[in-house]
Amino acid sequence: MSTQVEHSNLHPSALSSHPLIGAREVAKIYRMGQTEVAALDHVSMGVDEGEFVAIQGTSGSGKSTLLNLLGGLDRPTSGEVIFDGRSLAPFSKKEMARYRRRSVGMIFQGFNLIMTMTAVENVRLALAFGGLRGRERDARAEELLARVGLEGRLDHRPAELSGGEQQRVSIARALANRPRVLLADEPTGNLDSTRAHEILGLLRAMVDRDRLTVIMVTHDQELAASFADRIIFMKDGKIIERNAEVRSN
Amino acid sequence: MPFLDILQLSLRNLREAKLRATLTTMGVIVGVAVIVTMVSFGLGLQRNTVERFKALDLFNELTVYGQSVANLAMSRSGGNQNTNRVDENGRRQRPLLPNSKPATRILDEAAVAEIETIPGVVYVEPVIVFTPFVRSNGRVFTELVAGASVPNESSRFKEFAAGSMISSSDAAEVVVTEQWTQSFGYEKPADALGKTLEFLAPPEKKKDEREEEKDSGASFFGIPLDEEESGEDAGKDALVARSFRIVGVLKEQKGQQGGGFRGLTANASIFVSLKAARDWTTEYRNPMTEVALELARSQGAIDEKQAEGFVSATVRVTDPVVLTNVRTRLTELGFQSFSIMDQLEQLRTVFLIINATLGLLGGISLLVASFGIANTMIMSILERTREIGIMKAIGAEDGEIRLIFFVEAAVIGFVGGVIGVLTAWGIDGLSNRLAYRYILKPQNASYVDFFYIPSYLWLGAIAFAVLVSIIAALYPASRAARIDPVKALRHD
Known part of the structure; x- marks a missing residue:
């Protein structure tokens, strides 16, 4: 909040400087009976590789919709999502699935683990969709869970894990097929403050150490300010304030 | 995703809903068991009938008739060549068969040897009967x-x-x-x-x-x-x-x-x-035959050394299938032939109708089961909407989601089919035993296997059950594949 500097490479006209992932003039309109509701109103933004960006806004501001478009779960009504210099617009359904599998990983507020599978099975499932098999897959699943500090809880089902642990499993799963971007939709919404700090600390470490790119949707000002490199504020489907550099280090 | 993983996922899904999967499978079991039991009864009926005839050697034997010396002698002395049907001495040598030309050759040793060379003929047994x-x-x-x-x-x-x-x-x-x-x-x-x-x-x-x-x-x-x-x-x-x-x-x-x-x-x-x-x-030639032989010889219808030949001979063939070919060849050679098989062609048609009807009845019960499968699948999709959304979010393709449900249905069909066949087999065995104990034995009849399950029947029944199950899953599976991940993940 304190320092608000216009960041040149995030202006739509400046996308040529190649942010890793971004949106160009993206609009998403939902039809509710007769009326049309614009969840996103021609939004442009971009995130560089190795950046940790928070998207903040009240509910209904369109931040989750934007995240779903970036994650390839949905397609915009107009405009385009760009990843690594390529537009997702011409992608077939199959290519979109491939994009979700290889290029981005997603984590959610509700963790979205498959409740009937153990931690390691959840991670293995993502690896299976990625085409990894056999021993290699088992080893990679264990390695991923070890990375998020769950080496001792491989065979626990989600119900037997705490919220923080469940979110760690979902991070391990999101990173299974080595995506370059992690999209987090209110990742700490269901966690207490201590657990929330732990999870975001983990993500921050991955950004700093592995040059992972993280885009996190949150409504928590304090958390966004402490962990993100910058914050994008949204309201009524528009970006009202961008590039708030919040982190000193 | 490798198919093995798809199979594993499908099996896991079925395990997660054991009761429902079991009940759905029961439907298939009943359907398949009804089909197999009914058709095996029809086939058993057919087999028993045909085997009875076979045991009487009616299917692999035919009778061949040659020109009789008596006819030769009379035709040469002014008799009508083609009226051997009204011939008094013809007796039962010449059954009044439609479409069969009268024999033009004498059925002697040479002819017997020639007939034996026809493919499919095991041996020729001239009918020589006398009453000493x-x-x-x-x-x-x-x-x-x-x-x-x-x-x-x-x-x-x-x-x-x-x-x-x-x-x-x-x-x-x-x-x-x-x-x-x-x-x-x-x-x-x-x-x-x-x-x-x-x-x-x-x-x-x-x-x-x-x-x-x-x-x-x-x-x-x-x-x-x-x-x-x-x-x-x-x-x-x-x-x-x-x-x-x-x-x-x-x-x-x-x-x-x-x-x-x-x-x-x-x-x-x-x-x-x-x-x-x-x-x-x-x-010890019959005097009448001797007269005929002498007449024929003196008229030059047969030469001196030629004997009177056999009235008829039984031709044994390797398999009922070759019977028609052998008969065609016999006609070409100038002999008349007779086979009971002609009369039994009708019987095959009758059995075809019976089996088709029985199969249809079984098919209806499997059709009912297929609605059960479709229903189970749809229920299961509603229940697993969120899970499908998750799978899509982590990169599952539509085709993979569809395949998971197809495989699930196919597993239900396969397991139901196998158990259904085993059930039918059990029912068959039990029915046989009960029929023997309460119907056959009191009448001093020997044990009869009323049913027949050839390999094509049970293999076909299982394949059919799998096919019906997959067809039943067509709509549910494509519906699952179409699930919007954004909505599914919001779903609670």
Whole structure:
């Protein structure tokens, strides 16, 4: 909040400087009976590789919709999502699935683990969709869970894990097929403050150490300010304030 | 995603909803069991009927008729060539069959040899039947004697009450029926074994014939054995023409008192080797035949050395399938033939209709089961919407989601099919046992397997169950694949 500097490479006209992932003039309109509701109103933004960006806004501001478009779960009504210099617009359904599998990983507020599978099975499932098999897959699943500090809880089902642990499993799963971007939709919404700090600390470490790119949707000002490199504020489907550099280090 | 992982996922899904999966599978089990039970009953009925006929050698034997010397003689002396149907002497030699041309050739030794070369023919057994006075165990009766091929595949010579088949075509051995042993005063069939059986003939006739045959140089029917035996017997009884040793007593078929009709061969009580029968008929020719033969020879219809041939012969084929081909060939060769198979073609059509009807009834119950499968799948998709959304979010393709549900349905179909087949097999076995115990046994009938499950039936039933299940999953699976991940993840 304190320092608000216009960041040149995030202006739509400046996308040529190649942010890793971004949106160009993206609009998403939902039809509710007769009326049309614009969840996103021609939004442009971009995130560089190795950046940790928070998207903040009240509910209904369109931040989750934007995240779903970036994650390839949905397609915009107009405009385009760009990843690594390529537009997702011409992608077939199959290519979109491939994009979700290889290029981005997603984590959610509700963790979205498959409740009937153990931690390691959840991670293995993502690896299976990625085409990894056999021993290699088992080893990679264990390695991923070890990375998020769950080496001792491989065979626990989600119900037997705490919220923080469940979110760690979902991070391990999101990173299974080595995506370059992690999209987090209110990742700490269901966690207490201590657990929330732990999870975001983990993500921050991955950004700093592995040059992972993280885009996190949150409504928590304090958390966004402490962990993100910058914050994008949204309201009524528009970006009202961008590039708030919040982190000193 | 590798197929093995898809299969694993599908199996896991089924395990997660055990009760529902079980109930759905039950539907398939019932459907398949009904189909297999019903069709196997139809097939069993067909098999039992056909086997009964087969046991009577009606399917692998046919009768071939040649031109008779009597006809030859009469046609040459001004008779009408093509009226052998009204011919008085034709008797039962020429059954009134539609579409069968009258024979134009004599069925002699050469013809028999030629017929034996037709592909599919096992052997040709000329029908040689005569009725001599027969003496054995001190009693004399006229008996019907027939010549039999040695060795012989006919089911008539399959079961013996005592002894066995004539050992070789040169042996002076006979096989008699069980009934014959009774009428000739043997207490048990085994008592007749090794005993002597004599054919009687007029003494002077016998002598003349022998000399005549020797003079005319018709050497192909002389048996050295015959001379020995008759030489021995001559001292005892001048009437004895030929003497044989009884080597086998045929077992009487149940429910077929009086010998019973087996195959197309004559229903005689004494069987000698074909050679011995041929010798006898040549030596003690029927006077009428002799007249015909002389007439035919003098008119030049047949040459001097040619004999009168056989009235008919039984042709045994390897398989009922070749029967038609063999018959076509026989017609080409100029012989008339008859097979009971013609009359049984209709029977096959009847069974086809019965089996189709039974299969249809079973098919309806599987159809009902298929609705159950579709319903289960849809329920399961509603329940797993969120899970499908998650899978899509982590990169599952639509095709993979669809495949998971197809495999799930296929597993239900396969497991249901296998258990259904086993159930049907169990029902069949149980029904057989109950039918035997409460229906057959009280009537002193032997055990009958009423059902028949050929491999194509059970394999086909399982494949059909899998197919129906996959069809039932078509809509649910494509609906699952179309699930919008954004909505699914919001779903609670």
